[in-house]
Amino acid sequence: METRVRQKKSGEETGEMELNALWHAIAEGENSLGKILEELREFRKKNNEKIADIKQDLNSTNKRIEEAEGRIAEAKEQIQQTGEVLLKLLAQLEAKLTDQEDRIIxxxxxxxxxxxxxxxxxxxxxxxxxxxxx
Incomplete structure (x- = not known):
């Protein structure tokens, strides 16, 4: 009977040890989960900051592109107007040359x-x- 009592006591002790180990693991797990949660929050914060920076850079790049497109459109218009003026001048010069050639004596x-x-x-x-x- 003593062996049974000893076994029962040792079984209870083993169960208590297992229970303590389980509580310890749970506590560590909670600490680990808390740490993981904290790291995730920090990661999210850093990502949000980076995304905000990227959005700001993108907005400034879009503004620069719009300005460049406006300047390109103005340059195209000026080139077209210059071409038209040059064609008119060329036509006038050709007319003068033809007139001069007609007046040769x-x-x-x-x-x-x-x-x-x-x-x-x-x-x-x-x-x-x-x-x-x-």
């Missing part, structure tokens, strides 16, 4: 010998004829 100069048409001699003869008037 061909002058015949008599008394220039046939053999004198070799460049510098011809120019000298024409200058002499214009000076002298003869």
């Amino acid at each position: 061909f002058i015949r100069i008599y008394r220039v010998p046939e053999g004198g048409e070799n460049g510098s001699l011809t120019i000298k003869l024409i200058k002499k004829l214009l000076k002298d008037g003869t």
Whole structure:
């Protein structure tokens, strides 16, 4: 009977030890869960801060892109206007050139010998004829 009593006592002691270990594990688990919860909250806070920074950067980037698009549109308009002005000027210059070409007067100069048409001699003869008037 003593062995049964001893076994019963040792079984109770073992049960108490197991119960204590279980409570200790639960307490540690609660501490671990509390620690995990705290880390998750800290992680969420950091992520929210980073997301806010990213949103701010994105907003400033969008503003810069909108400004750039506006400047590009203005530049395109100026280029188009410049092209139109250049085309008008070109048309005017072509008209003037055509007018100038239409007004060319061909002058015949008599008394220039046939053999004198070799460049510098011809120019000298024409200058002499214009000076002298003869």
